[in-house]
Amino acid sequence: MGPPDEGGHFGSFGGRFVPEALMPACLELDVAFRDAWGDPTFVAQYHDTLREFGGRPTPVTYLERLSQRLGLKVYAKREDLAHTGSHKINNVVGQALLTKRMGKTRIIAETGAGQHGVATATAAARLGLACTVYMGEVDTVRQALNVFRMELLGATVVPVTSGSRTLKDAVNEALREWVTCAADTHYCIGSVMGPHPFPWMVREFQSVIGAEAASQLRDFGVTTPDFVVACVGGGSNAAGVFAGFADSSAQLIGVEAAGGSAVGLGTPGVLHGMRSLLLQDDHGQIEEAYSISAGLDYPGIGPEHAYLADLGRARYVAVGDDVVIGALQLLSELEGIIPALETAHAVAWLVNAAGDEVPAGSTVLLNLSGRGDKDVAQVRSILRGES
């Protein structure tokens, strides 16, 4: 997984499709990120912050009972143990440090379920940046506790009332806001999406997952896993873990939600500054994604994933809502880890594929992207038949 071309293209995907008003900010960010990422001082600052504040390195855990049950050797990269409960912290620490380096004083972000919003508010508090988070009005109701978390962390949460009032509209609104304030404000995008350099930059900030995991697996005596499995909404945790194994023989599997399967059901299109695979109707109007997990409710996918799918380097599969809860229960009961609903999609695929697409005895690295605390109320009501 090398860098994109100068214009931010991964094959025919990616690029920069933004209003002229935002082009100077995108170009400035491109220069600033290249400069920072090549500067050992900045890189050290990023790793130090993740170590002292972010809980890195996260461990790799051998999932012994799940392995026995599935007839596989399953290792989990424990991003659920990172600060704020998911891999999101890796990206926001990188972008918040970069914001300060650029001399900007404020960050804005979009959020769906609230995970990226909480992570952004956390990094902003730590680094003394003002923070505004755009969240679809529908999601502010569904995830009221996360709104409160962000407010506790000193952020302002703006409910977005346009369009479908969910994640894609929150991205639109954050972009509209960025037009008005790019001079002193950085837009901290939450996944490997948006205009160049975001998809590349976010992947680089998340690649710490794959780099750590590759080294930790060697401590278990695993040189190369047969499979690397991660859930995919926009695709940042998958991009981060894939980055550590792209040059190996490992099969890379991205697991989408069936109702948000941009690779499975989407077609090429342009949205939120990038050319990628999108769910859209016959007239190019963007359709809404539907999933049990709000974090996978995005009608597109990062452009590099579209490219990896095109190349056949990674394979993207989809899992329906119906099997996700069972997978969450299985991991909880067998391993003492309650995964996020997003992560449970990757578990569900593995359970189903074990002994079939994933032959018995295979070694698997599962990216355990987040913990499920945020989802327990929803899971309870589903299991009680209340929704």
Next chain:
Amino acid sequence: MTTLDTRLRDLRARRKALVPYFVGGLTSDWTTYVAAAIHAGADVVEVGVPFSDPMMDGPVIQEGALRALGNEATLESICHELAVAAFEVPIVVMTYFNVLHHFGLERSAELLGASGVAGVIVPDLAIEEATPWREVATAADVATVLMVAPSSPIERVRRIGEQSQGFVYAAARMAVTGRASDVGDAARVVQSVRSVCDTPTYVGIGITTPEHASDAGAFSDGVIVGSALVQRILDGASAHDLEGSISSFRLALDTTAREA
């Protein structure tokens, strides 16, 4: 040179351009608003083809687009209505790149050209990505109008000025479309365009009142009026009501030109 380039250079010799904007398909009789605008002195009419995720538009035009989509307006339906109406002034379509990308670039350009559309504004298509579209559009004699923003450094203004066809859209402020209380940074933006090219330059983004039109007309070649008109249509104004408003913009621009 596209036909729009020639027509707008001719127009510049005569008067300041008044360019009202309407959302295609907003009402079943939306083309009667276009006709009324032309009757009231519009020189060019900008017609929005709605997109589900209009990132350069504020709440008013977002609402207009949403309603138009609810009425099942599409690129094809709007082009068909424009072809039937065959307006005498140039029509410039404003839409987002995905609408053209999805329909096919060459196919879109041919449809627009065959429907009598003289140009397009695609706000999310920056110069870096615009070449494939410009080539097929130019072949269909459809001009691609580009935008200059207050944030554009002079090297970019030069490249945009060289590539923009018909006119240059000078954004008056760092904002998405919507109503505003003044003409913002428009004078500085227009001056930077003037310093690098001779293309007619129209001011948009926040032109809300005839006074704004008059102010902007003093240093530019014309104005684009969008949200101020669309809001009135959303509120139920008839084509006849709008004709009166557009006449007052016309009067303000003509008075400015006489005084200059």
